[in-house]
Amino acid sequence: MRVLLAEDLFLLRDGLVRMLEAYDFEVVAAVETGPELTRAFAELEPDVAVCDVRLPPSHTDEGLQCALAARRARPGLPVLVLSQHVEQLYARELLADGSGGVGYLLKDRVFDAEQFIDAVRRVAAGGTAMDPQVIQQLLSRRATDPPLGGLTPREREVLELMAQGRSNAAIAGQLFVTERAIAKHTSNIFAKLDLPVSDDDNRRVLAVLAYLDQGR
């Protein structure tokens, strides 16, 4: 799989290249500025891009803007955005087109190589990878609102993982229960939140995220 990487800090860029290559990704380019990233998006047509929000030369949100522009040019182009901080505002912008293939994670998440690579693969396959912090922000603000308040603690846990973009199998693995149990929890959650049930994992995640973000 061909990955485009944009990160201005040498150490992190170097580490990411090595990690991605160790997991059999082909890093087609590892760039460090916004203009380079824009050019690489146009010329290299990567399968997935991993980029930092803040890039030179302006050190504002150039990376995010490049990623959004690239996705406008090629809808659904898988992009995983990394940042030192996560903002719901940015998450919302990334998810706005509703086409999936989006990731938004704290840079800290690269500490856990397995999970990080899993997120890259998920995004590349058109899925979603939202940082647990984003989901917690969304959930904590509406913790007591009905019907969210009516969820059992376990259901909340499942909802949280689901909103991050995990599949049933992955959630089951993390919570040490069977996939069947998770399937039951998810159908309960969807019934309580009055959301349309969907077999498509990705559509399910987007529906949950949209639900959590609504009314704001």
Next chain:
Amino acid sequence: MNATRVRDALIAGARGLALALLGFAGSVTLFVLSVLSIAFITLGVGVFTTPLVLRLVRAHANHRRLLAAQWSGVRVPVPYRPLPPDPRTGVTGQVERTVHLLKDPATWRDLRWLLTDMTAGGVVAVLAPGLIAEGILGLLLLGGLWKPIGGYWYAFIPVYSWLGAFFAALLGCAWLILATYVNPLLVRTHFKIAAVSLAPTRKAELAQRIDRLTETRTDAVDSSAAELRRIERDLHDGAQARLVAMGMDLGTIEALIEKDPAKARQLLAQARQSSAEALTELRDLVRGIHPPVLAERGVGDAVRALVLRLPVRTDVEVELPGRLEAPVESAAYFAVSEVLTNAVKHAGADRIWVDLHYRDGMLRIAVTDNGGGGARIGAGSGLTGVERRLGTFDGVLAVSSPAGGPTMVTMEIPCAFC
């Protein structure tokens, strides 16, 4: 058009009469009282009466300032020095207050104004009703009034016959027409005269400005020093301590890696945990110093991102043509943040509106909530801190918060785009 002209002239006439009365009666009385009171300071009694009389003088002057703004749109600045913050009671307090008042150059300017007001100011004001009265008199003379009076000089016209009365009426008409042109101008001139006497001199204005700058500079230095102390403490107790722990763990791992790989693995996990915690702490610290969204997107989006973290439904309206100067952006952001925190914590609001826009060289911010009201500046409220912070930028803050709500906090900061 003509009707409004006549109406304006009549209103100006009435106002001129009022101003003349205020000048001839009010100013004369107050001037006499002031002079007597100040003279009696030598006898001791003056110490008690002077603050009282001077307070009346100031009220009188402020009343005229208000009328100047309301009637003729003439702005007369208020130059009085603020009273010392904690006045003492009893005789010492009285003496201090008297000394303070007498040391204030504005007091002497007030007294000088009383003199001009009872002379030039009063005369100019009385001209407005005078023109109307004189004009009407001219017409009355032609109406036959010249006969009972019998022999009368109307201005420069001897009125001894109908012919004389006729000329008097002509002149009267001229006075009335003149009144429609000059009456509002006369009232305005009165206020201009007052403005010249009452407004602070350039020197006083500069002195006032210096006082203000000294005060805000002290505030700025104090708050930045406090901020640095807080950051130092947070780093020292937080990230720095975690890194020390991590270094220790790594050292132990180095020693254990061959002897006891299982234990080493456990310590590695612990070290990774420490590094994650250090990062979280640094992130929170950075957010408190300069939120990343502010750096990346400017104050508009930073406020939008901020309200997404609030538990209260908040609508944000932003109308800014570009990025503002960085220090102003930061001050505005933290001001909004503090006001929002107040609204959430104390007002019990369930809806908040934030409006940011730029007009006439000013960033204007309004934060309105539908909570219980009763917010005010001072008494250790967070708003005092906000006011100080904005003061460094010559920004101002106003609070309207009647009991029962709603609360509206407005802020204005003069600034430019970068």
